[in-house]
Amino acid sequence: MRRLLISIPYLWLLILFLVPFGIVLKIALSDVALSIPPYTPQLDLSDGWTGFRAFWAELDLENFWFLTEDDLYWKAYLSSLKIALIATFLTLLVGFPIAYGMANAPNHWRPTLMLLIILPFWTSFLIRVYAWIGILSNEGFLNQFLIWTGILAEPAKILNTDIAVYIGIVYTYLPFMVLPIYATLEKLDGTLLEAAEDLGCTRIQAFWSVTAPLSKPGIIAGCFLVFIPALGEFVIPSLLGGSDTLMIGKVLWEEFFSNRDWPVASAVAVILLLILVVPIILFQRNEQKQREAEQ
Amino acid sequence: MPSDHASGFAPWEDADATPLISFDGVTKQFGSFTAIDNIDLQIYPKEFFALLGPSGCGKTTLMRMLGGFEDVTEGTITIDGQNMAGIPANKRAVNMMFQSYALFPHLSVADNIAFGLKRSDMPKSEIQGRVDEMLRLVQLQKFARRKPHQISGGQRQRVALARALAKAPKLLLLDEPLGALDKKLRQETQFELMDIQEKTGTTFVIVTHDQEEAMTVASRIAVMDNGLLKQVDTPDRVYESPNSVYVADFIGDVNIITGTASEVLENTQLIWAEGATPITGMTGSRVVQGEPASFVIRPEKVSISKDEPQAANKVQGKVIDIAYLGNMSTYHVALANGVIVKSQTANNRRIARRDITWEDPVWLSWTDTAGLVLRD
Numbered sequence: 006m007r008r009l010l011i012s013i014p015y016l017w018l019l020i021l022f023l024v025p026f027g028i029v030l031k032i033a034l035s036d037v038a039l040s041i042p043p044y045t046p047q048l049d050l051s052d053g054w055t056g057f058r059a060f061w062a063e064l065d066l067e068n069f070w071f072l073t074e075d076d077l078y079w080k081a082y083l084s085s086l087k088i089a090l091i092a093t094f095l096t097l098l099v100g101f102p103i104a105y106g107m108a109n110a111p112n113h114w115r116p117t118l119m120l121l122i123i124l125p126f127w128t129s130f131l132i133r134v135y136a137w138i139g140i141l142s143n144e145g146f147l148n149q150f151l152i153w154t155g156i157l158a159e160p161a162k163i164l165n166t167d168i169a170v171y172i173g174i175v176y177t178y179l180p181f182m183v184l185p186i187y188a189t190l191e192k193l194d195g196t197l198l199e200a201a202e203d204l205g206c207t208r209i210q211a212f213w214s215v216t217a218p219l220s221k222p223g224i225i226a227g228c229f230l231v232f233i234p235a236l237g238e239f240v241i242p243s244l245l246g247g248s249d250t251l252m253i254g255k256v257l258w259e260e261f262f263s264n265r266d267w268p269v270a271s272a273v274a275v276i277l278l279l280i281l282v283v284p285i286i287l288f289q290r291n292e293q294k295q296r297e298a299e300q
Numbered sequence: 301m302p303s304d305h306a307s308g309f310a311p312w313e314d315a316d317a318t319p320l321i322s323f324d325g326v327t328k329q330f331g332s333f334t335a336i337d338n339i340d341l342q343i344y345p346k347e348f349f350a351l352l353g354p355s356g357c358g359k360t361t362l363m364r365m366l367g368g369f370e371d372v373t374e375g376t377i378t379i380d381g382q383n384m385a386g387i388p389a390n391k392r393a394v395n396m397m398f399q400s401y402a403l404f405p406h407l408s409v410a411d412n413i414a415f416g417l418k419r420s421d422m423p424k425s426e427i428q429g430r431v432d433e434m435l436r437l438v439q440l441q442k443f444a445r446r447k448p449h450q451i452s453g454g455q456r457q458r459v460a461l462a463r464a465l466a467k468a469p470k471l472l473l474l475d476e477p478l479g480a481l482d483k484k485l486r487q488e489t490q491f492e493l494m495d496i497q498e499k500t501g502t503t504f505v506i507v508t509h510d511q512e513e514a515m516t517v518a519s520r521i522a523v524m525d526n527g528l529l530k531q532v533d534t535p536d537r538v539y540e541s542p543n544s545v546y547v548a549d550f551i552g553d554v555n556i557i558t559g560t561a562s563e564v565l566e567n568t569q570l571i572w573a574e575g576a577t578p579i580t581g582m583t584g585s586r587v588v589q590g591e592p593a594s595f596v597i598r599p600e601k602v603s604i605s606k607d608e609p610q611a612a613n614k615v616q617g618k619v620i621d622i623a624y625l626g627n628m629s630t631y632h633v634a635l636a637n638g639v640i641v642k643s644q645t646a647n648n649r650r651i652a653r654r655d656i657t658w659e660d661p662v663w664l665s666w667t668d669t670a671g672l673v674l675r676d
Contacts (some may be wrong), residue, residue: 200402202389204416204467214415218406244497298449 034064034273061155084251089235094176100182110188165247173241182227189223222295229288311344325375337527347587350514353524397470399476401460410444434462474506549595562592568673581671597671600645611665
């Protein structure tokens, strides 16, 4: 019975991660072809062992080499890293004050505030991103408002720029930043701040020398939870970004559906996954350390 | 020991002594609740002053006002001649040792102690020396690099003390400093605290609900109830000459016999039961002839014997209960009118050699000056 219970997550991982990953890896090692599916070789087991050997012999790393030859790909990776890093930082800037405000709100307000943070999840992610098109476009609410107040004379181009992508990512991933930070701030013992003040700190010094270091685990967790999905983000840059917004998720989509070059697209996906493994492992270590510290 | 009168430390009796802390008509209200009710109190330099009372009596509020964590609703608090109104906690030469210790979990023991020094005007080169000195004072040199969660409760308590003393404050506030320690460690630490207080010459104000702790460490005790100071006195006077039944009852064990004061002179006669000889005790404060009054006497001042003794006050009764505490026994004796009086005697003989047992008719006796007659 216990084995069965333990095997469930492993089975889940096997069926929904390892097997699909194996298929993608296999496609990445194949060559593009005008066929259905659009790559070769196909595994044909009717020839038995020799068929498998022939199949194996045709797999190669050609597509990975191709990724290093065309600078589009590494530029897209770097650009994604840059956008994800900046967006994570911006989300932290917006999210920390929200979490801090929630943690310091009167007790009876906290469930309501928490609900407000989670509420956007009740609407489809796609619909919310489309709503931002309505807000950010040249004739959108934001430009209309800025012109009405007299701040702008001409509508500013926000939609289809990197700024719109940042707004989209910050908006979408804000709860993932707020919730872990709130969890650490809420546990913070208020007498620690009194002690810091008693020992000569101003409120602001007490914040930097006590609150900030003690909320570090929450900040790290929040940053990873935003950074990891933002790196491979596809929907936000393709809907809100411009034609020059280069993100690897978008490149991946174009390789698959515009170029129908599944092998190269798969190679891009495999490399993206390898890049993501590093922050995921770091994130897991942070969580582990926090759990140990709490024991 | 600060409470030792032989040492002659009693600035509160000296009209010329300048108090370090002065409360003048201080009131603190939280909404409509009055936590501190018009208090006047002077605390002198180098005192070890205890605020004692049940939870909710206002003792913690009084201390937090000294620390700068609560403002005063009415009246003024003066520390070292300076009016404290509007001065925040970080600008006061006062440090506090918190009940939960409030050690910074992300800093080592040494960094916790250095925390206040780094924010003072002490030159960087002197900080390390001061930290070492404090570590020596609380005997934690070996643990300087440990984090708070890597040391024991007793060690944490000492780190908190060292941290609060590091800036050499004029006044150290201790909020239930020993509350989290077990009894044996608490007793040892009490003496350590007194030792450190004497070495550093700092004025200590301690908040506690443990009367034994207050009696042990304090030069003077303020007994509080409902935001009022019931009595401010040395431990022996609070114990021997309580000014009210509340104080007598709060500090230690006591027998209370209610009745009517009849002859109020240096001693007072208390009529307590019809037909019985009146009880004589020293006249306490505010006793009025013919008014209701209470006779209070400590159990250890009541003698118990099987034969009728030669004594100023004696009553007859029957033993209904014996509490054996090892070093002493407390006898619960029911008098003829149902009043129960406790008598405590040291067990200086082995248990088999003692002759008083359950249901025995016994005599209780005490001298004229052993007990007090108090109003209310």
